[in-house]
Amino acid sequence: MIPSQRHLFDIPDEIAYFNCAYMGPLLKTARAAGHAGIDRKSLPWNVSPVDFFTESEKARSLFATLVGASADDIAIISSASYGIATAAKNIPLSRGLKILLLEDQFPSNVYSWMELARASGGEIVTIPTPADYDWTSAVLKAIDDKVAIAALPHNLWTDGALLDLVAIGEKLKVQGAKLVLDVTQSLGAMPLDLARVKPDFLIAAAYKWLLGPYSVGFMYVAPEHHGGEPLEYNWLNRKGSENFAGLVDYVDEYQPGARRFDMGERANFALMPVAVTALEQILAWGVANIQETLTHKTQDIAARCAGLGLTSLPDDKRAGHFLGLRRDGGLPKDLLDRLKAENIHVSVRGSSMRITPHLFNNEADSDRLLTALENIL
Numbered sequence: 001m002i003p004s005q006r007h008l009f010d011i012p013d014e015i016a017y018f019n020c021a022y023m024g025p026l027l028k029t030a031r032a033a034g035h036a037g038i039d040r041k042s043l044p045w046n047v048s049p050v051d052f053f054t055e056s057e058k059a060r061s062l063f064a065t066l067v068g069a070s071a072d073d074i075a076i077i078s079s080a081s082y083g084i085a086t087a088a089k090n091i092p093l094s095r096g097l098k099i100l101l102l103e104d105q106f107p108s109n110v111y112s113w114m115e116l117a118r119a120s121g122g123e124i125v126t127i128p129t130p131a132d133y134d135w136t137s138a139v140l141k142a143i144d145d146k147v148a149i150a151a152l153p154h155n156l157w158t159d160g161a162l163l164d165l166v167a168i169g170e171k172l173k174v175q176g177a178k179l180v181l182d183v184t185q186s187l188g189a190m191p192l193d194l195a196r197v198k199p200d201f202l203i204a205a206a207y208k209w210l211l212g213p214y215s216v217g218f219m220y221v222a223p224e225h226h227g228g229e230p231l232e233y234n235w236l237n238r239k240g241s242e243n244f245a246g247l248v249d250y251v252d253e254y255q256p257g258a259r260r261f262d263m264g265e266r267a268n269f270a271l272m273p274v275a276v277t278a279l280e281q282i283l284a285w286g287v288a289n290i291q292e293t294l295t296h297k298t299q300d301i302a303a304r305c306a307g308l309g310l311t312s313l314p315d316d317k318r319a320g321h322f323l324g325l326r327r328d329g330g331l332p333k334d335l336l337d338r339l340k341a342e343n344i345h346v347s348v349r350g351s352s353m354r355i356t357p358h359l360f361n362n363e364a365d366s367d368r369l370l371t372a373l374e375n376i377l
Contacts, residue, residue, distance in 0.1 A: 001289075001292060001293050001296065002159065002285055002289050002290065002293045002351075002359055002364040003321075003358055004359065004360070004361070005020055005285075005359040005361045005372065006148075006359075006361075006362060008027050008281075008360070009025050009026075009027060009028065010026075010028055010031070010034055011025060011300035011360050012026070013364075014343050015109050015222070015343050015345070016342075016343060016344045016345065016361070016364075016365040016369055017345045017360065017361070017365075018344070018345060018346045018355045018356060018357050018361065018365070018369065019119075019345045019346055019347055019354075019356060020208060020209060020356045020357065021157065021208060021209075021322065021354055021356035021357075022208075022347050022360045023181065023207055023208065023214075023359065024179070024207060024209060024210070024212075024376045025210040025211070025213065026212075026213070026223075026278070027211060027278060027281055028280070029275065029277050029297075029358045030211065030213075030277040030278045031274070032226075033273035033274055033276070033277040034212070034213065034270050034271065034273060034274040036273065037269045037270040037271070037272070037273045037274070037346045038269070038270045039269075041269045041270060043054060047212045047269065048139065049197050049242065050242070050252045051268040052236065053119075053242060053267070053273035054078055055220040055267065055269075055273060055276060056262075056266050056267050056271040056272055057071070057075065058063060058181075059218075059272055059276050060076060060193055060218075061074075061195055061276050062276060062279035062280060062283065063206065063218040063279060065283060066170075066187070066188070066199070066234060066279060066283060066287070066312075066358045067187070067192065067194050067220055067284065068193075068194045069194055069220055070075070070159040070257070071258055071352070072257030072258060072259075073099075073151070073220055073221055073222070073223065073226075073255075073257060073258050074218055074257075074258055074261060075218070075219040075220075075221055075258040075259065075261035075262050076202075076217065076218060076219075076266040077203070077217045077218065077219050077261070077263050078214070078215055078216065078217060078263045079093070079205055079217055080097075080106075080108040080109065080182050080203050080204070080217060081108040081111070081112070082180075082217065082263060083182065083201065083203030083217060083219040083232060084108055084112045084113075084151070084182060084201075084203060084229065085231055086110050086201070086205070086219065086228075086261050087096060087112060087148045087180045087200070087201035087219075087231055088089075088112040088114075088116045088180075088230060089228070090201075090225055090229060091095070091116075091148075091178050091180070091200065092120075092122075093116055093117065093120040093122040093148050093149065094120065095120060095121030095122065096121065096122070096123065096146070097122050097146055097147070097340060098116055098122065098123045098125045098147045098148060098149075098150065099113045099116065099122060099123070099124050099125065099147075099151060100125050100127060100139065100147055100149070100150040100151065101113060101125070101126050101127070101151055101152075102127050102129075102135065102139075102152065102154070102156065103125060103127060103128050104129065104156065104158055105151075105153065105157075106153065106157045106182065106184075106185075107153075107184060109180075110149050110151075111153050113149070114156070118197055122148070123146075125142060125144050125147075127139060130266060131293065132315050132317075133159075133161050133313050134317065135156070135161050135162070135163050136162075136163050136164040136167060136168065136310050137248070138338045139152070140164065140167060140168060140252075140253050140291040140304055141173055143168075143171050143172060143175060143177065144175070144332065145174070145175060147175060147177045148177055148178065149177060149178045149179075149180060150168065150172055150177060150179050150180070150220050151177070151182070152165070152168070152179070152180070152181060152182075153180075153182050153183065153184075153185060153186065154181065154183045154185070154187075154192060154319070154356065155184050155185060155186050155190070155236060155318065155319035155322055156185075157184075157185045157200045157349065158324060158349040158350040158352050158354065159256055159312075159318070159322070159326075159349070159350070159352040159354065160313065160318040160319045160322025160323060160324050160356075161317060161318055161319075161322025162211070162316075162317055162318050162319050163177075163193045163269065164198045165181070165199075166193065166196045166197055169196070169197040169199065171197060174299065176224070179197070179198070179199045179200055180199065180200060180201045180202075180203075180204050180220065181197075181199045181201070181202045181203065182204075183202060183203070183204050184203070184204050184205045184208055184209075184217075185208060185209065186319060186321075187204040187209060187210065188204075188208075188210040188211065188282050188293060189207035189209040189287065189290050189319075189358070190291050190319050190320065190321055191287050191288050191291060192309075195219065198222070199220065200221075200222050200224075200225060201219060201220065201221055201222070201225070201317070202219065202220040203217065203218075203219045203220075204217055204218055204219075205217040206275050206278070209317050209321070209358075210275070210278060210279065210282065211278040211281070211282065211358075212274055212275040212278045213270075213275060214269040214273040215268075215271060216268070216271050216272070216274075216275050219258070219261060219263060220258075220270065221257075221258035221351065225258075226257050226258055226260070227306070228260075230254075230260050230261045230262075231261070231263075231265070231276070232264055234253075234262070234263075234264035234265075235247055235264075235291060236262060236264065236265075236266060237254055237255050237260050237261070237262045238251055238253065238254060238255065239251055239254055239255060240253075241255065252364065257350070258355075267286065274366070277320045281342055285359070289347070289362045290321070290359065291320050291321060292320075293359060294319025294320055294321040294357060294359075295315075295321070296321040296360065297324065297357045297361060297366070298320060298321065298355065298357065299315065299320075299371070300366065301355060301357075301366055302323055302325070304353035304368070304370050305325055305370070305373065307320045308374060309327055309328065309377065310325040310326065310327050310353070310373070310374055310377045311326050311327070311375070312324060312325055312326075314349070321352070321356065321357075321358075322354070322355055322356055323355040323356070324349075324352035324353070324355075325352060325353045326351050326353075326357065329375070331348060331351070331353055332352065332376060334375070335348065335353065335376060336348055338372070338376050339369075339372055339373075339376070342368065344369055344374045347370075355369075366369045
């Protein structure tokens with residue numbers, strides 16, 4: 001268990017922020033790193049060609065360590081939708097074959113697949129929400145010899161419903177199907193065994209559970225896809241781009257591994273230092289330790305909320321860092337406004353009040369949340 005790390009964040013005592021699934025706050029050290037990056041950009045004569053590579057390579061290596069991969073397997077991207085579009089560009093789909101999606105899946109992991117299905121004559125199959133919220137069984141049942149791609153999260157963004165990606169990945173491989181994961185709502189807070197899941201592409205935006213900046217993300221690309229087509233054709237991802245004088249000598253070759261999929265202007269002198277600092281801190285805490293600590297927090301809140309008529313998914317059906325609370329008859333329409341008036345921040349997604357704490361939350365935050373809910377409900 002990790003003790004409260006609130007001192008590492010700029011969160012006043014009167015703010016109870018249970019909304020990391022909406023946007024993770026920056027660490028004080030990450031903010032300082034971003035300010036230093038902006039200062040460096042204001043003095044461009046101090047920026048050398050090598051600086052276009054060093055920070056991004058450090059971020060790439062840190063993310064690789066986080067997921068248990070090689071730095072050569074990691075691309076730096078701008079968003080989850082950028083990564084998903086790249087995956088869709090590099091996975092062929094024959095007419096009549098299926099792409100599996102989940103009902104109410106986040107749209108960034110939907111729209112590219114809709115376009116691919118239209119262009120190829122494929123079929124989108126949307127798995128409806130199971131009555132028992134056992135998404136793993138529902139996905140496994142849907143996998144047949146017509147499934148070519150499954151595009152999934154590790155947990156659903158609305159209520160934290162959990163998928164067993166190892167079991168799903170194994171069945172997909174038997175069928176020869178591809179697995180594309182958007183783990184923006186889990187990576188950094190919940191462990192993922194890349195070696196056992198074996199995704200073809202794994203994508204995560206940095207601004208939620210990776211505690212990083214907006215407009216930065218990362219993508220794992222399985223080695224068999226390293227020779228694929230990038231979404232854009234920029235100069236940084238080309239072989240020999242370190243030699244600025246030789247950039248006019250156009251080449252067909254790319255930088256090694258998944259670097260060919262990097263976004264243009266990946267060397268953002270303000271944002272990349274923020275991402276690096278955040279990844280370093282997450283690795284120092286340990287993702288398994290983060291998950292254990294947040295699981296304890298959400299279990300405590302769920303148990304206390306049960307007396308208010310708020311129900312959650314069973315512990316074995318949800319991610320430990322995520323708590324979706326529902327109520328017979330629905331939630332009050334003014335719930336968010338009334339909580340916000342008390343400086344308590346949560347989200348409502350679908351029929352769920354989404355409570356997503358992090359290490360900056362303490363017992364006083366939980367007490368304030370429960371007191372406010374008692375008064376509202």
